[in-house]
Amino acid sequence: MSDKVLLDYGSGGRASQRLISELFLKYLGNDELNRLNDAAELSLSGRLAMSTDSFTVDPIFFPGGNIGSLAVHGTVNDVAMMGAVPRYLTCGYIIEEGLPMDDLETIVASMGEAAEHAGVQIVTGDTKVVPKGAVDKIFINTTGIGEIIVDPSPGGDRARPGDAVLVSGTIGDHGLTILGTREGLDFEAKVESDSASLNHLLVRLVRELPDVHVLRDPTRGGLATTLNEITASSGVCCELVENDLPVRPEVRGGCSILGLDPLYLANEGKFLCIVPQEDADKALEIMRADPLGRDACRIGTMTDANPGKVVLVTQLGGKRLLNMLEGEQLPRIC
Amino acid sequence: MSDKVLLDYGSGGRASQRLISELFLKYLGNDELNRLNDAAELSLSGRLAMSTDSFTVDPIFFPGGNIGSLAVHGTVNDVAMMGAVPRYLTCGYIIEEGLPMDDLETIVASMGEAAEHAGVQIVTGDTKVVPKGAVDKIFINTTGIGEIIVDPSPGGDRARPGDAVLVSGTIGDHGLTILGTREGLDFEAKVESDSASLNHLLVRLVRELPDVHVLRDPTRGGLATTLNEITASSGVCCELVENDLPVRPEVRGGCSILGLDPLYLANEGKFLCIVPQEDADKALEIMRADPLGRDACRIGTMTDANPGKVVLVTQLGGKRLLNMLEGEQLPRIC
Known part of the structure; x- marks a missing residue:
């Protein structure tokens, strides 16, 4: 094969077949994919969760991952947030003529590894x-x-006053990493994307605590935007305690230099978990037993004070309204 | 909303929500989509067919359709080719900042219509x-x-020597239309894309003839490439009769001016149907009873002469080998 991706590789003809057999099947192959039909035949039953996401992240390689691993993690997580065991993925590549074949191979290999890891x-x-x-x-x-x-x-509409609001770990890592890499910034301390598949942890969580009210991954728009969606759907108010928000010091530092708020930065390996008060400790215990949830903590409570609003109780004891992200803070973050 | 698509609309924040509620839900809304969860909850059972396709067609509007209707037709058809009743679609848009909002609305409206028509x-x-x-x-x-x-x-591996090779209608219409529109060519006679959802016809066909061996839509790479895939997977030879190939005179004319071969042009509303000899007449009868199959005809036979090959019996009685498309004839045809 050529050392660059040529238009021919997308023709549907012989060159496409070569790319498929020598690259895609090498890293992603399994009985169903290998059949190369127009559609896959699957066996699944009952209530299914289905989710789609297009990944346009810039740059395509970044500390902690690349567009390939991110594309697996992102969709695996969206399916798992429904209380589901993710089983199958489809994958659609749109490639610019001239992309180095080595880059494509690295990306496809990462997808294969990420898929295997997620099962x-x-x-x-x-x-x-x-x-x-x-x-x-x-x-x-x-x-x-x-x-x-x-x-x-x-579901986003199932939060109730009194529920505990938990997050599985530190926030803002992915967003700051992408921005820093894109702009060529060299942070003093190492910052890397948290991109990861959360399904194994989530499946354990819902198996042990089937009454989890809400699971959501705070990706684009960050924690503040995701919580606004939840409070709007559920008609409740979220009170967040600023002092309890887990933010790595290096992320906090990077954000203050760049004028960014970690509450609005994308995460790709974290989830929000909203549970009845009495299940909060058990949920945290399950989360912390997994490396991907070791920094899990409680960050707030749902109340009936201001339905649809997210309120931050600041370090000084004041209250600040956290609106949904209005404009675009960071295009091509995922 | 702005008259152009802004970066804000992809932020995941408030502007995204406005685009979703005022445009996407208006044309595509249904109980499940309206819930706006990260994933949809579906009820399906048994053996499932799943297929994915990314559409990059240039131009985005063309005689006979646009990128939106094509995106529905293409995936509906790929699922239906498995002998399946297509039920649910997901949709991922990647939009360039500045796209006229009217264009997006036309595209989304077309998707809504196409989805409704396909059920x-x-x-x-x-x-x-x-x-x-x-x-x-x-x-x-x-x-x-x-x-x-x-x-x-x-399945592509189920063709057998003796099987009849049928096509549901004229070939080359989509490919020639896209190329003509892109290059600003004005053909004397009207040429338009055949883009259409074939699922209703296909479901009738497989219900009445459950032993259909192969169903395939000859999209990228055209009829010749698709038949090469089938003969390779099945280990049979396909003998096509040139005189029997249905090509509209205006498509034939456009192709001869441009030096294109309709056998290698993409189709988006046609299918190949390979059935046991004794089922051929019945299959044609079913196909012709549907407006989308009214020009259905027999174009050849599977033999055991040259396994893996596609042979064209020319008008003069000679034989010509039809190879799989080697390079890229027309990028961004679908």
């Missing part, structure tokens, strides 16, 4: 190569499906 | 807006899922 199979895919300038390097869509194992499944 | 629901989606120059106008991924209603399902 999901990539069962069907699509590859388009577009002329130079029609897309910036590579964009990847993944769509995932899984089996829901709790009834009812967690 | 599928768009249950979850994702919207990214990227800075000007990072993508050419708009790319759309759709991923579909449906329930397989025959056992075994049709």
Whole structure:
């Protein structure tokens, strides 16, 4: 194969087949994908969760991951947030003519590793190569499906006054890493993306605590925006305690230099967990037993004070309203 | 909303929500999509078919359709080719900052109409807006899922010597239309894309003839490439009769001016149907009873002469080998 991705590789013809067999099947192959039909045949039953996401992150390689691993983690997490065991992914590549083949190989290999780690199979895919300038390097869509194992499944409209608001770890890591890498900033301390598949931890959590009310990953728009969505859907108020928000000192430092608020920065390996008060300690115990949840903590409470609002109780004891993100803080963050 | 798509609309914040509620839900809304969870909850059972496709067609509007309707038709068809009833689609938009909002609305409205016509629901989606120059106008991924209603399902490896090779209508219409529109060519006679959802016809076909061996839509790479894939997977030879190939005179004319071969041009509303000899007449009868199959005809036979090859019996009685498309004839055809 050429050392760059050529238009021919997206033709649907012989060159496409070579790319598929020598690259995609090498790293992603499984019985179903290897059949190369127009569609995959799957066996699943019951209530299913299905989610889609297109990844356009810039740069495509960053500390802690790349666009390939991110594309697996992101969709695996969205499916798992429904209280589901993610099972299958599809994968659609849109590649700019001229992308170094080594870059594509690194990305596809990362997807294979991430899929294996998450215990999901990539069962069907699509590859388009577009002329130079029609897309910036590579964009990847993944769509995932899984089996829901709790009834009812967690949902953004299920938060209730009195519920505890927990987060699985530090916030802002992914967003600051992408921005720092894109702008060529060299932070004194190491900052890296938290991109990870949370499904194994989430499945344990909902198996032990089937009454989890809400699970959400605070990606684009960050924790503040996600909480605003939840309070709006549920008609409750969220009171966050500023002192309890877990932010790495290096992320806090980077944010203050750049004028960014970690509450609005994307996370790709964290989740919000909203549970009845009496389940909070058990939930934290389960989360902390997993390396991906070791910094889990309680950050607030749902109340009935100001339905639809998110209120931050500041370090000085004042209260500040946290609005949903209005404009775009960071395009191409995921 | 602004008259152009702004970066803000892809932020995941308030502007995104406005775009979702005022545009996407208006045209695509249904109970599941309206819930706006990270993933949709679906009820499906048994053997499922799942397929994904990213659409990058240039131009985004063309005679006979646009990128939105094409994105629905293409994935609905890929699912249906498995002998399945397509049920649900996901939709991922990647939009260039500055795309006229009217264009986006036309595209989304077309998707809504196409989904309704095909009897599928768009249950979850994702919207990214990227800075000007990072993508050419708009790319759309759709991923579909449906329930397989025959056992075994049709597959590219199931063609047998003696099978009849049928096509549901004229070939080359989509490919020539896109190229003509892109290059600003004005063909004397009207040429338009055949883009359409074939699922209703296909479901009738497999219900009445459950032993259909192969169903495939000859999209990128055209009829010749698709037949090469089938002969390779099945280990049979396909003998096509040139005189029997259905090509509209205006498509034939356009191709001869441009030096294109309709056998290698993409189709978006046609399918190949390979059935046991004794089922051929019945299959044609079913196909011709549907407006989308009214020009259905027999174009060849599978033999055991040259396994893996596709041979064209020319008008003069000679034989010509039809190879799989080697390079890229037309990038961004779908």
